[in-house]
Amino acid sequence: MSVDAPVLIAGGGPVGLATALELAHHGVPCLVVEPRPEVSWLRPRAKTTSARTMELFRRWGLAAVIRDRAPLPVAWSDEAVFATGLLGREITRFQGCFGLDLTGDDRVAEPGQQVAQPLVEQVLRDAVAASPHAALLTEWRVTGLREDGTGVTADLTGPDGTAKQTRAEYVVGADGSRSATRAAIGAKYEGADDARPNFNIVFRAPGLADRVPHGPAVHYWVLSPDQPGLVGRLDLADTWWCIAQGVAQEDGEADPLRIVRNLVGADVDAEILATDPWRARMLLADRYASDRVFLAGDAAHLNPPWGGHGFNTGVGDAVNIGWKLAAVLNGWAGPRLLRSYEAERRPVAARTIEEAARNMATLAPELTDPRLAGTGAEFEAARPGVAAAVHRSKDGEFHSLDLVLGYSYAGSPVVSDGAGERMPHRWLGPNESRYDRLGREFTLVGDLSTALAADFVKAAAGAGVPLDTFDDPGDRLMLVRPDQHVAWAGDAGDAVDARSVLARTTGRRL
Ligand SMILES: Cc1cc2nc3c(=O)[nH]c(=O)nc-3n(C[C@H](O)[C@H](O)[C@H](O)COP(=O)(O)OP(=O)(O)OC[C@H]3O[C@@H](n4cnc5c(N)ncnc54)[C@H](O)[C@@H]3O)c2cc1C
Incomplete structure (x- = not known):
């Protein structure tokens, strides 16, 4: 065939x-x-x-x-609010969540x-x-x-x-x-399953956004004994999502509107559009x-x-x-x-x-304190401790650039010693990313006037390995892969056999 x-x-x-x-x-x-x-x-x-x-x-x-x-829009919000309900009292908040605040930042394209x-x-x-x-x-x-x-x-x-x-x-x-x-x-x-059930709901609630006292946020975490979970907007009109933590499928399906109302903290009118039970x-x-x-x-x-x-x-x-x-x-x-x-x-x-x-390990049910639902004085007494626990346990969830940008292929059989990381980014001009200068296949980045750079260009041509070049004299010489990770990096004076480097990085005998 x-x-x-x-x-x-x-x-x-x-x-x-x-x-x-x-x-x-x-x-x-x-x-x-x-x-x-x-x-x-x-x-x-x-x-x-x-x-x-x-x-x-x-x-x-x-x-x-x-x-x-x-x-x-990305500029709409980079915050996550923790409150007693969507319409309730604010406990604390995170800023710069999920890399949403990185517009124009040299670290990312x-x-x-x-x-x-x-x-x-x-x-x-x-x-x-x-x-x-x-x-x-x-x-x-x-x-x-x-x-x-x-x-x-x-x-x-x-x-x-x-x-x-x-x-x-x-x-x-x-x-x-x-x-x-x-x-x-x-x-x-x-591996393993988490025992706790979760229940997602998508709902439409006209006018609800106007009543939220916390301003724009991509997550509103609800620390309420009535229903812990989180709520967010799907659009800037009336469509919302929520995750009710600790809710089994049959309980969720029996009364999804009650769950929405408990998360909101008020008897709002909402049309349930869909439900989706899941376990982590x-x-x-x-x-x-x-x-x-x-x-x-x-x-x-x-x-x-x-x-x-x-x-x-x-x-x-x-x-x-x-x-x-x-x-x-x-x-x-x-x-x-x-x-x-x-x-x-x-x-x-x-x-x-x-x-x-x-x-x-720490979700809304673990962070909820019954005093948060009490009088103003009880809420204020509980708030600093809960806020500290939220920041201790949840910071890594909202700020994880080490993982998102920082994973490396060091030690890979097709990466030279000392390489493997994502090529460092910087802006070259307005909306002109250093990454935009990379070719679709391998790219040699650095001072192209050196003898070593010429060796790489010659070896690639001889071996039929597609190689673009980007003259960037301020940096070390780097062989950058199609996925923007560095396959090899070195200095002009290093004793390097370009052909051996290409053989290793392409997984091929040359
Ligand atoms: C509540 C929740 C929130 C999440 N939030 C995030 C988040 O914010 N960010 C994030 O990165 N991830 C998030 N995830 C995870 C994300 O949803 C999944 O990781 C993602 O859907 C995986 O994509 P996939 O294409 O690998 O698999 P899937 O999305 O499962 O797609 C697999 C596809 O294969 C098809 N298929 C199945 N069997 C066959 C077959 N035999 N032949 C051909 N096709 C088949 C299916 O129809 C399906 O379309 C979340 C998950 C959950 C449950």
């Missing part, structure tokens, strides 16, 4: 679509197979798109599109963005539809995979049970927590890949959502496996590059799970 598309992607959630766009960015055709005909508009799970994910979206020209379509996951998915779907390389097949699912020495044959099942087969050289399994792909390669999740899980696949099948996103790892890292980590996976598959398929990288995917991405997921579990 001949290959239909070089890469088949099982699952068209945010991570599968991001994988398709990364492959398309490098000119590699791919097919995404996804059962849902439409994005799930009333299941807005992720709201936090990190600064790093926005930087990666910028590479595809999509950061500005997402900001234009996001109902909450993009600040974070609050935007509901379905809108991000729709922007990614639109970009796939517009791409000459990527295609999305909806209402079909991947139901079986058979891998051999030259490729993978996949069984697909359609909406009416129709079956067909497709053949690809590689498969990316981005098919979520119940991944059929994970089962097909014999990988297993390892801390699970990591014991392996990420076979020879030709790679797991990405929730199929490979699940973390509690506190801190907003799940899909953001998955987009990091998508870019990592996407450029590597493209490099191999385009003929300038070797199989060792593909094996580095698990070595680089699994530790990032392990660290993310650990940090998100730490965020989950």
Whole structure:
């Protein structure tokens, strides 16, 4: 059977679509197979798109599109308020949450963005539809995979049970927590579930925003014995989301309006638009890949959502496996590059799970103090202690740039000693990011007048490795990968064999 598309992607959630766009960015055709005909508009799970994910979206020209379509402008708020109710008394607040305050900051090419996951998915779907390389097949699912020495044959099942087969050289399994792909390669999740249930509600409440005394905030955490949880806006009109912590599905479904009213702290009129029960899980696949099948996103790892890292980590996976598959398929990288995917991405997921579990250790029920609901004097007596506990336990949830921007691929088999970090960012001019000067494949950054720079250019040309250059004399010489991570860095006087560096970073014998 001949290959239909070089890469088949099982699952068209945010991570599968991001994988398709990364492959398309490098000119590699791919097919995404996804059962849902439409994005799930009333299941807005992720709201936090990190600064790093926005930087990666910028590479595809999509950061500005997402900001234009996001109902909450990034300048609208970077705060999280803790109060006794949405309309209640304020206990404390955080500023500079989720990298939303980083506009124009030299550390990043993009600040974070609050935007509901379905809108991000729709922007990614639109970009796939517009791409000459990527295609999305909806209402079909991947139901079986058979891998051999030259490729993978996949069984697909359609909406009416129709079956067909497709053949690809590689498969990316981005098919979520119940991944059929994970089962097909014999990988297993390892880890634990959190026992506490949570219940999400999307509701419409005209006029509610005008009554909120706390000003704009991306999260309003409610520390109330009646119903602990958090509330936020989906748009600047009347649509809201909330998470009721400790509420079991049957209790939530029995009376969602009561939950909304308890979180608001008043008998408001609200129309319940959707409910979504869930439990947090801390699970990591014991392996990420076979020879030709790679797991990405929730199929490979699940973390509690506190801190907003799940899909953001998955987009990091998508870019990592996407450029590597493209490099191999385009003929300038070797199989060792593909094996580095698990070595680089699994530790990032392990660290993310650990940090998100730490965020989950203290939620609204643990922070609630009955005196907060008492008289003014009782509230004031309790407030300083509760506020201190909030800052002690929740700061890392709202301020996590160390994780979001700081993860490194140091120690990877395709990264030279001392390298692996994300290339340091700075602005070159108004809205002119240093990252905008990088090519789509490898880029040599630094003083290009040196003999060592000339060696790299010559070695890359000789080996057929695509190499752009960016003359930036103020910095060390750096070989920067398509994902903006530094594969090698050194000084002009270092004794370096450029050809060996390229062999290592492309996973290929040269
Ligand atoms: C309450 C909550 C809040 C969250 N908030 C955030 C946040 O703020 N920031 C953040 O980064 N993350 C957040 N997350 C996590 C985020 O929602 C997930 O990490 C994200 O959806 C993972 O994307 P994915 O594409 O890997 O998987 P999914 O979104 O699960 O997509 C998998 C896709 O595969 C499809 N599929 C399933 N089986 C098959 C098959 N056999 N063949 C083909 N396709 C298949 C499914 O239809 C689905 O579209 C939150 C999660 C929850 C529960």
